[in-house]
Amino acid sequence: MxxxxxxxxxxxxxxxxxxxxxxxxxxxxWLYVEAEMKRRVGTRFLIYASSSNTSTKTFxxxxxxxxxxxxxxxxxxxxxxxxxxxxxxxHSLGGLFARHAVAVLYSQANDDAVSKSGDSHxxxxxxxxxxxxxxxxxxxxxxxxxxxxxxxxLLGVPILEKLAAPIAPFFIGRTGTxxxxxxxxxxxxxxxxxxxxxxxxxxxxxALGAFPCRIVYANVSYDYxxxxxxxxxxxxxxxxxxxxxxxxxxxxTLRWGYWI
Numbered sequence: 109m110x111x112x113x114x115x116x117x118x119x120x121x122x123x124x125x126x127x128x129x130x131x132x133x134x135x136x137x138w139l140y141v142e143a144e145m146k147r148r149v150g151t152r153f154l155i156y157a158s159s160s161n162t163s164t165k166t167f168x169x170x171x172x173x174x175x176x177x178x179x180x181x182x183x184x185x186x187x188x189x190x191x192x193x194x195x196x197x198x199h200s201l202g203g204l205f206a207r208h209a210v211a212v213l214y215s216q217a218n219d220d221a222v223s224k225s226g227d228s229h230x231x232x233x234x235x236x237x238x239x240x241x242x243x244x245x246x247x248x249x250x251x252x253x254x255x256x257x258x259x260x261x262l263l264g265v266p267i268l269e270k271l272a273a274p275i276a277p278f279f280i281g282r283t284g285t286x287x288x289x290x291x292x293x294x295x296x297x298x299x300x301x302x303x304x305x306x307x308x309x310x311x312x313x314x315a316l317g318a319f320p321c322r323i324v325y326a327n328v329s330y331d332y333x334x335x336x337x338x339x340x341x342x343x344x345x346x347x348x349x350x351x352x353x354x355x356x357x358x359x360x361t362l363r364w365g366y367w368i
Contacts, residue, residue: 123152134163247339
C-alpha cells in the first residue's frame with residue numbers, strides 16, 4: 109500500500125460517536141463539545157450530534173424519541189460504510205433516549221457469526237451492526253424523577269413533590285408521565301421499570317451489556333433538575349454524605365471529609 113493510500117485510509121472514520129442532547133434542546137448545545145472532541149480525537153471518529161428529537165419532540169415520550177434516534181443512527185451508519193464501532197454520549201433526558209435507542213438497534217450475536225469472523229467481541233452483540241464501545245450518560249434521570257429530592261428545584265417539599273406528578277404531563281407531555289412512573293397499566297409496568305430488564309420485544313439490559321465501557325456521571329450538588337440518586341443509580345443509603353464548607357468567602361464541597 110502506498111503512503112498516500114495509507115494516509116487516506118487513516119483519515120476515514122471507523123468509530124461513530126453519537127451525541128444526544130437533553131429535554132427541550134437541539135444539537136446546537138453540543139457545538140463546543142463537538143468542536144473540542146474533533147480537535148482532540150482526530151479523524152478516526154465520526155462525531156454526530158443527533159437532531160431527531162429537537163425542542164418539543166422531547167415531550168412525546170421516551171420510547172418515541174428512542175425509536176426516532178435509532179432510525180437516525182441507522183441512516184448515519186448506512187451513509188458511512190467505513191464505520192466499525194459505535195459509542196454514545198448523552199446528556200440528561202438524552203441518556204434515556206439513548207438507552208431506548210440501543211435496545212432498538214441491538215442485535216444478538218450467534219455462534220455462526222463468531223466462528224466465521226473469529227472475533228470474540230461479537231459475543232457481546234451489535235448495535236446498528238457495529239461493535240459497541242462506550243455508553244456514557246451525564247446527569248441522566250435513570251430511575252425517573254419520582255421520589256424525595258429527585259427534582260431538586262422542588263427543595264424536597266413533600267406537597268410540591270406530590271403535586272408534580274399529575275401536573276408534569278401538562279408541561280412536558282407523555283415524557284412527564286414516564287419520568288414520574290405514572291404510565292403503567294394493570295398488565296404493563298411503567299416504561300422505566302421495563303427498561304431495567306430484558307423484555308420480549310426489546311432487550312434493554314443486553315443492549316447496555318454489549319458496551320464494554322458503561323459510565324454514568326452525576327452531579328453531587330448544584331443540579332436543580334436531576335437528583336443525585338437517580339443520575340448515579342444509587343439507593344439513598346448508598347449516597348455519599350455531602351457537606352458545604354465556606355472558607356474565605358469561597359464555597360467548597362466536602363465528601364466523606366475529602367475535598368472534591
